[in-house]
Amino acid sequence: MEADFWHRRWEKAQIGFHEGRVNRMLATHVGALPIPPGARIFLPLCGKTRDIAWLLSQGYRVAGAELSEIAVQQLFDEMDIVPEVTEAGLLRHYAATGVDIFAGDMFALSAQTLGPVDAVYDRAALVALPQKMRGRYADHLAAITGLAPQLLVTFEYDQSVMDGPPFSLSDEDVAACHSARYDIGLLAEADVPGGLKGICPAREKALLLLPRQAVSR
Numbered sequence: 001m002e003a004d005f006w007h008r009r010w011e012k013a014q015i016g017f018h019e020g021r022v023n024r025m026l027a028t029h030v031g032a033l034p035i036p037p038g039a040r041i042f043l044p045l046c047g048k049t050r051d052i053a054w055l056l057s058q059g060y061r062v063a064g065a066e067l068s069e070i071a072v073q074q075l076f077d078e079m080d081i082v083p084e085v086t087e088a089g090l091l092r093h094y095a096a097t098g099v100d101i102f103a104g105d106m107f108a109l110s111a112q113t114l115g116p117v118d119a120v121y122d123r124a125a126l127v128a129l130p131q132k133m134r135g136r137y138a139d140h141l142a143a144i145t146g147l148a149p150q151l152l153v154t155f156e157y158d159q160s161v162m163d164g165p166p167f168s169l170s171d172e173d174v175a176a177c178h179s180a181r182y183d184i185g186l187l188a189e190a191d192v193p194g195g196l197k198g199i200c201p202a203r204e205k206a207l208l209l210l211p212r213q214a215v216s217r
Contacts, residue, residue: 039118048075127166157202
């Protein structure tokens with residue numbers, strides 16, 4: 001998955017991966033995150049997800065990173081918000097009350113630029129990455145978020161029927177990325193209504209990742 005792949009998808013509006021409503025796992029399980037009201041939640045590879053507006057409506061603050069500037073512009077347009085846009089190194093920072101979105105390569109986002117976050121909500125990042133990129137992503141995410149707890153949403157399906165993205169992630173796949181740093185617990189799993197992209201049966205899972213040092217205290 002090179003950057004050009006995603007840029008082409010957004011330029012051609014081929015965004016079948018975009019969920020046009022609030023994710024059911026987020027709405028049900030965000031309360032499992034050990035964070036206070038008004039906490040700042042980071043969404044990697046956020047696209048123009050409706051989850052951002054929902055989180056804001058629940059009183060959370062949101063930070064996000066998204067490769068496609070088209071997606072970021074559409075996100076703010078659909079929220080009817082005019083952001084302030086500034087340069088942040090190799091990224092562009094779209095800012096408004098309670099929300100900061102960084103457009104560009106997430107691997108160029110530093111902890112200093114991102115600022116403190118209380119939790120990570122990953123619905124669209126790990127499932128979008130091929131296996132060879134997942135380790136680098138997990139390392140970078142841990143570094144820039146200071147091992148913030150995560151609500152991770154994944155899919156599991158027969159990838160011989162349909163190739164990703166989103167990719168099928170087994171428990172072993174998730175553990176390979178995160179178990180060195182986090183204790184991983186299953187919050188819920190359910191069938192994807194109508195199958196994934198209407199092509200094949202799939203299960204959607206919500207996982208809670210708690211940093212090991214926090215668990216051991």
